[in-house]
Amino acid sequence: MSTLYRTTLAMCCLASLLPLGTQAADAEKPEAAAEAPAAPAPRPPLLERSQEDAQALERLVPKAEQQTLQAGNESFLALWKPANDSDPQGAVVIVPGAGETADWPNAVGPLRRKFPDVGWHSLSVSLPDLLADSPQARVDAKPAEEPAKEKGESAPAKDTPADANANVAQATAADADAAESTDAVQASEQKDEADAERIFARLDAAVAYAQQHNSRSIVLIGHGSGAYWAARYMSEKQPPQVQKLVMVAAQTPARVEHDLESLAPTLKVPTADLYYVTRAADRNAAQQRLQASKRLKDSQYKQLSLMAIAGNKDAEQEQLFRRVRGWMSPQE
Template identity: 90%
Template structure:
């Protein structure tokens, strides 16, 4: 009887201790979790610009001997160099592609950079960065609607306010908000334009310096599309003495920039050739405005040359472009 009593007593004691053990184990778990070392997280690599991805793709296609990595401030960028096939080079052409184009773009950029070395000119084709103004703008987070006073447990006094007064207040508030939003967008646009210009000008500075290292007696900038705009603006604002001429091919003014080609091109201090496609109405109309602006300038060195688009004969179209540029740069008869 005593043995049975002792066994029953022991079981009761163990059962009473089990909850205490479980509580102690639960208390130790947060402490162990706090003492466990944090697992290091690997930061994500920043996304490449589209122009950087295009340059990487181009590196796999163009011979290594033609690839040059130039430095512009904190940026490094791809440029394509071809030395003149001449013992006494005439100089160097620096080709500036337009938006969405690479340093070997099949329209104008690539053909010109490959053809000029055969007539005694070095060619250097650069790549431009993505414009900040073209980046998508993040939408402002919508604020939750205010709850009615009844839901907040407050009793709001009822006022007899005419409906027209409410409408007038709403219209005034909306107008103020639109004005503030417009001002912010304008300031952001100006800042982006300035930052874009600084990055592009730094690349053109690097390209001019590289051309000078190869004893280029004369340097000519050739811009295609929006690249013509940036080349013209670079010459207008920086006025580098090393650059003697500018050629603009199918020039376009980018959206959201401070100046347009109509105000830039006719006022440049260097001889400027504006080649446009007369068979394209938009190009022809824009060129007409630039020509009219040049006539208002005294001693303007601006000249226009028309081209004919040949959709069915791309090779002939590129040869036509090359001959017109070559003839303007070297007006003396070619052998």
């Protein structure tokens, strides 16, 4: 066998093996790709604290009392108890304060459970977390460092005052501070408007639900900062379906556009302002609201005092219920 023949035979064998090697390499590629770790799935958004509280409440309150109402593009939990009467007088819509649930043990829960026994439906709502209470973005107040001077850069002119650059820097900083302050005010106002829009949508839904159950009269009862939002709702929306407003231990939230002193006495519906005379802060704030109401003609604002009963919460809650019911139905 000649050398030329052997060389030709070897080259033919090598050429026949090349496609097999290519196929084996291609077959290994999908396996390598399959072994690559998959991208992590995006985390679902965290629930608001009020949503977590509502979920916890759903496990404690009887299902028959739970109602899911729709406010715009979001749903929320409300607790409904029909009146134990064949001819109900109406419905009370109860608004809890910040950090409270629709069955809060102070004021909210006792009132929603007691009113059905005297001929009133009760509907207690839950409010969303406030954007105004969300953490504020931090602003770095450290001034930017001046760029290093390059070689050959000319020195300031001799006729330039020594403190001229400092004056310019101070003026620029003052302008920046003023701009930041204006931006902060605008951001706060936008959050306040967004909070009011969400809360008013929930109160609209609650009032509409109460109307569906043949409520001749609807009374809005707010507790703590819930009293503020109930009063503001009555002032800005003026819903004709709501005939009276009750504020219990009212508080003005931080970072809102209006306070209760200027808001409550101007309402167009009969308003009862119940405060604890034994608490100095509540008593002083109530005194300011009373003085403001006296400056207005034909004000329908009235104050009622309560006594905090140490060591006897049941008696304290019964006192509150009797004062509210007596003002709502004075003939009884």
